[in-house]
Amino acid sequence: MDSATEGAGSETTGKSRHAALDALMCAAQNGDRRAYQALLKEVAVRMRRLVSARAPWLGHADVEDIVQDVLLSLHTARATWDPQRPFMPWIAAIARNRLADHARRYARRQAFDQAANDLAEVFSSTPGQTHAERVVNLMSVRRAMNELTEGERRAFELVRLREMSLAEAADAGKTTVGAMKVAVHRATRKLKRAINRDGTEIE
């Protein structure tokens, strides 16, 4: 499974990268420890990036706690993966579930739900099996972020990511509550369009 192991580490396009992860998981189920190790490392990197970006108030230990939790869950549930199906929706569902549990534990549900939604960005997956084929392109999200005006990006960050109330955000951004509300709404709509055409990923 050396080729699969190398495949996951190299810079490849989204689809072939997903195929490489499928191959790694398939090999892991067959007992290939190197492939399994490479797969776990890849998932750990993605989860760490996701959690750190979306829950910046968490310390390093807390982030690692969540990453390890997802890895343990993957390990426990690895017999439930069907090699005929893609790996991404499977691990995204597990990660979403573990994030939701952590959110309950930390009573920071809002922010973690955002992180769970942002799995689209990290794992390029869709929430349910019915949408499994509709792979979201990370580049489109980045492009959408660039398309936001400075005000919209700022508003989205304050209200959605830092969980400020509209009044607090308006205060911080030196603008009015109404303007803040409109900016958040516009930013959300733009991102929504970019991430998922039917708009299930954000909001």
Add this chain to the structure above:
Amino acid sequence: MNTEELIDTLARDAGPVRPLPTPARRVLGWLFVALGFAAAMVWAIGPRPDLAERLTEARFLFEQGAALATAAAAAMAALALTLPDAARFWRWLPVIPGAAWLGTLGLGCLRDWAQMGPAGLRLTPDPECFAYIALIGSLPLLVLVLMLRRGAALRPSWTLALAALAAAAVGNFALRLFHTQDAALMVLVWQVGAVLLIAGVAALCGRSVLRWPGVPT
């Protein structure tokens, strides 16, 4: 333990695993065990004296068929919910056979009323129904929980409620083969009521019975 060490440990300990068979195949295995146990219980307690006659009645057969279909659908839904990438609609699978079951008993109530008047809808306490359903459903539930624990505890409350619904429906299916009680209202209230109560209690226990190992709830 840091994450790198954890990855090394997990990778070192990981042997080959066989992907779980499909929920449909697993349900067949479960039904084999559950119905075998139910048959043994019916044999041990003694079938009702008029069983041969009942087995020629379309209404009795339909009610029993709907109960069994509800059990199979609920078990399949529970097993599917332990697969991370399974669609969410699985949890609603027992709705159709369940509605048929409730519907046929509801119609039975109307028929009893039409035939016997108010006497046909008399409701008297029948506590042993609950005990028998719980007793006969116990082993099927235990087996199903063991099967579910091989999956992922993503939706523990739903999963355990569906599992308990499946096991209790098998219990009710067996009960009617030895318990001489066919008044539709009595069956609906005491027997189906017991099945739903057991499923409801199971929903509350879901998180403690089905959980990710090593993760505090």
